[in-house]
Amino acid sequence: MKKVHNFNAGPCILPQEAIDASIEALKDFAGTGMSVITVSHRSKEWEAIMDECRSLWRELLDIPEDYEVLFLGGGASTQFLMVAMNLLETKAAYLETGVWAKKAIKEAKAFGEVEIVASSADKTFNYIPKDFTIPADADYFHITTNNTIYGTELHEDLDSPIPVVADMSSDIMSRPVDVKKYGIIYGGAQKNVGPGGVTFVIVRKDLLGKVSRHLPSMIDYNTHIKDGSMFNTPPVFPVYVMNETLKWVKRNGGVAAMQKRNQEKAAILYDEIDRNKMFVGTAAKEDRSLMNVCFVMAEEYKDKEADFMALAKERNMVGIKGHRSVGGFRASIYNAMPKESVQALVDCMQEFEKLNA
């Protein structure tokens, strides 16, 4: 197989061990003589995978008893409306930190008043707003902890007078999280914990069942809690890969060890961006993401962007083009990204500097 450095933003790199184990299960699942995608989701072998996966979530993030862990379909984008339908009675507060936050806001507006507490739209979302007051009279406060497109990340768990709902699609399992500071944590698996197709939701149970609107069964979190995320057929293969990915996280020391590795990897790349006169980081330094590293060509080398892309391609770098809405470059360096690949990108940037500057 061709060896590449996979900096894709999502779907993206996953641990090779998780992929290999999943390939085996595609061929023969748990000694059943059947593929994991052909067994019944009501079989005891499959139930065991669901149980193991839920336990791993609980163990790795130290999730308290009064929270439930759900595996659903529909992606994070469906959570934008499910959160609002389940929790929004009169007013919700949102922090506007990027395109994903804006999409969450748009969905919530269909179900009640939305107060945008602060926004970084004035500077193309290149920072996280700091000076804001969370309104105590709102039903919840929604944040996006890592802004995948802009490379900004909220590095702390906020204190809030109302339940915090967090889209953690692109930084879940990258660091320890104080789950009890949140009402709901959700995200698409495809950035750090699995392939596309499964969505994780961690929800504090006492928040549910309070809104006056009718909730269709599929929209009601209580439906999925009651049926152990099997009200409808779960996305079995994505869940299987997610389970193997979490086993890999555990074998490699858990989320505290992930955080340490992620800090080291990000530092290697940000140090080079700050040192190399051809490149400039776009995110405010204190808000720099450990997952998505965004940078552009320095003003005087603006015409060299295509040349750098070409060199990077030649050196087997994949996926470093910035999101179409911001341009430049973005290197996504999720949990599974080895330090060697980050170093290879740094080497490539240094080589480019020698050739051009």
Ligand SMILES: *Cc1c(COP(=O)(O)O)cnc(C)c1O
């Ligand atoms: C990718 C992403 C989404 C969208 O996820 P889907 O599962 O494709 O709906 C939402 N929020 C953030 C922060 C993301 O990075």
